[in-house]
Amino acid sequence: MISSPVRRDRLVIFTRYPQPGQTKTRLIPALGPEGAARLQRQMTELTCDRARQLRAAGVGDRRDLDIEICFTGGDRQGMQQWLGDDLLYKTQGDGDLGDRLARAVDRAFASGAERVVVVGIDCPHLETPILQQAFSALDRAPVVLGPALDGGYYAIAVRRPCPQLFEGIAWGSDKVFQQTIDKCSDLCIKPALLPPLADIDRPEDLDRLPDPLGRTLLAKISTIIPVLNEAERVRDTLASVTRGANVEAIVVDGGSRDDTPAIVESTGVRLLHSPPGRALQMNAGARAATGSILLFLHGDTRLPSGFETVIREILTRPGVVGGAFPLAIDSQQPGLKLLATVANWRSHLWQMPYGDQGLFVPREIFWDLGGFPELPIMEDYEFVRQLQRRGRIALAPTPVQTSARRWQQLGAFKTTAINQAIVLGYTLGVSPERLARWYRQSRDRP
Template structure:
């Protein structure tokens, strides 16, 4: 029996350094295609991806737009949306298929491991695990996956400057269960290194609260971007 084709969609913007490690985690997977969606990188991201034998398309910048553009050209029965600095575990393809085959499951994601030392990051992983399993609210850095049919029925990712993964999962939860696969992706610790663990965690919670309170997502995105800029 032919296994359902999995399309892995990776949005990129200046990810030439991280992309080879991410793509190196894919060999051994069965019946998988990769679509890299570049949002106008100023480095060699597109050339690196093509050199590694994956399909590259160009898109307007913005993660939601890039993800939707990738889904448009993807030919898989299942879609996996993966960050460019996140590595998949061995056997991820089987874990995906088994997770989506469970009764009542409309989507899934992986457990999160962060590639960095320290007790603080282990606490972050623990918190993500609780949120994902008990609230069924995984985020994009965990590799969200679902069938192409379900994705089309939802209308794709909402056109937001950020929080697109949060909103997609909220909509998915209204349709069924969002399950967590038993294996973990390994994501870079660069986000926590840039702002610090506490500031990153607090900033994320402020973003979620602001979004749920109806604040303008574009203003929230500008605030978050400014927060990450180095101080003079």
């Protein structure tokens, strides 16, 4: 018995390499360049995952599905490293969107495909059954369209090349779908229609993002900065915070006698006052925060560019309940560089970051743990120990920059010895009050 040959279909996914500032530019005012690029990345990955599900399920009797990534920006190697080597990769080439669509369709048929579906990545609700429906509808109609709510279309499927469908269309306008319907009428084609879906192109579209994607990308971050006499450094710290998208800064002053409060007020950042004590100040800031993510930052520590995108991405990882940044000390001294390296190994291997590493945690988990224990010392160490029992504490890829002053005042070796002695004493059960007195005496002693 001779079996019938396997027929091939092709699903073409139009996307762009997620370079910050070069993709989803209309969303930059709401998400920032890094956040807009992250959304591009996540929606592309989501579309590819659903395409793979379709390929695994099959698109009909004795049919194989090829998945092609038709991209712009970046290069083939970068795209393959990002999305995997089980997909085909082709550049979109020159011309307007119509030229590029027609070229992709012609190329797919030339390679032996019998049915071709082209989709974008802007519709997070474009799920596997709709992709299946696009192919199936070609059995009864020569053209299938997926209308978008903004007047465009998110999918077009054809049984043969038809370059006329892409000519004379006002791409990027709300007339794209209707003009394509009119083209079909001129060609005596009656298209089949898929369910209408929402594109995510503009800030007002972000409310349509499905959870958890929407919650993560739109999550507001409240950065809480306890300060005491930080006039020399707080301005730089605040500058690193306020450049983040959808981020609020709250400074909690513990009774500064220098110009710290005036400097904070001059920047327009919210200033609170609290009794001195890092735990008291951070909890006061957390109570006033409006974000769903809390980031605790020392007044002499600067955040890296794009920190907000990194935080949101980390907190989407399964099992992750919090995170921190690697430590970089603002000094060229070899001893301090070695000290930062050791601290980062500790954070990575034992998931024990300290407060000067920018600890971040979902607001709900923070208050479930009761906030920072209001101890005179070791409040961050104790909080992280409790957080570890909830899940994994992740380390961000880029470091914060922390002032070297604490190590330079007494010397790197003596400062480290004092800190480790405090940790050891706390672990052995010495009272925090006694440790705090000993710590102050050790630092005050010549």
